[in-house]
Amino acid sequence: xxxxxxxxxxxxMLMVLAACKSGPVPIRVGKDACHFCQMSITDTRYAIEGMxxxxxxxxxxxxxxxxxxxxxxxxxxxxxxxxxxxxxxPQNWIPFQDAILMHSEAFRSPMGGNxxxxxxxxxANKMQHTVPDSVTIISGKSLLQIK
Numbered sequence: 001x002x003x004x005x006x007x008x009x010x011x012x013m014l015m016v017l018a019a020c021k022s023g024p025v026p027i028r029v030g031k032d033a034c035h036f037c038q039m040s041i042t043d044t045r046y047a048i049e050g051m052x053x054x055x056x057x058x059x060x061x062x063x064x065x066x067x068x069x070x071x072x073x074x075x076x077x078x079x080x081x082x083x084x085x086x087x088x089x090p091q092n093w094i095p096f097q098d099a100i101l102m103h104s105e106a107f108r109s110p111m112g113g114n115x116x117x118x119x120x121x122x123x124a125n126k127m128q129h130t131v132p133d134s135v136t137i138i139s140g141k142s143l144l145q146i147k
Contacts, residue, residue: 024049024083024093025057036065037111044090045116046109050077063101063143064113070144079144087116088123099140100124106131115143 032041035058041047048060058077060066063084070077082096087107099117102124107114117140118124128135 022055023051023081026091027059027085032059034061034065034110035059036069037061039110041110043110044085045087046107046113047085047090048096049083049093050096051081052076053078062109062111062113063115064109064111067113067143082140082144084117084140086119086123087127088118092119094119094140096140096144101138101140101143102127102131103136103138104131105133 027041027044027047029042029044030040033039034041039061041059041061043061046062048063048066050058050060050066052058058069060069066082080095080097083093084096084099084101086092086094087102094117096117099119100121100123101115101117103113103115105114107116109115116127118127121137124137128137
């Protein structure tokens with residue numbers, strides 16, 4: 001009986017730890033909705049996830065929605081815990097602060113923010129040569145500082 005007590009305590013602790021989120025989770029296309037605009041996430045190339053200090057995850061379908069949400073809810077999301085989908089590999093997440101964002105009308109993001117994220121300048125430069133119109137490149141860190 002004594003051994004079972006410790007077994008169940010250890011098992012309970014493992015379940016609690018497994019339930020705690022510490023980073024981004026895969027988007028469930030058509031099931032997850034943007035926390036700001038409530039639209040279903042249909043294009044994971046533009047998805048963003050942010051987390052507050054309690055581990056609550058906020059999902060956004062576009063940089064535009066993240067910006068609007070953060071403008072209305074200052075300090076609701078920890079800026080160090082925001083991830084953006086890699087445009088070329090949407091299943092891979094980039095810390096938003098480290099991301100290179102490319103803005104162009106050629107990127108038809110869900111809410112018209114039209115930013116695509118890349119893990120480094122080399123990836124962004126490769127994409128820039130394929131975009132037919134003008135492009136603005138900015139770091140995720142800089143974008144968060146723009147009010």
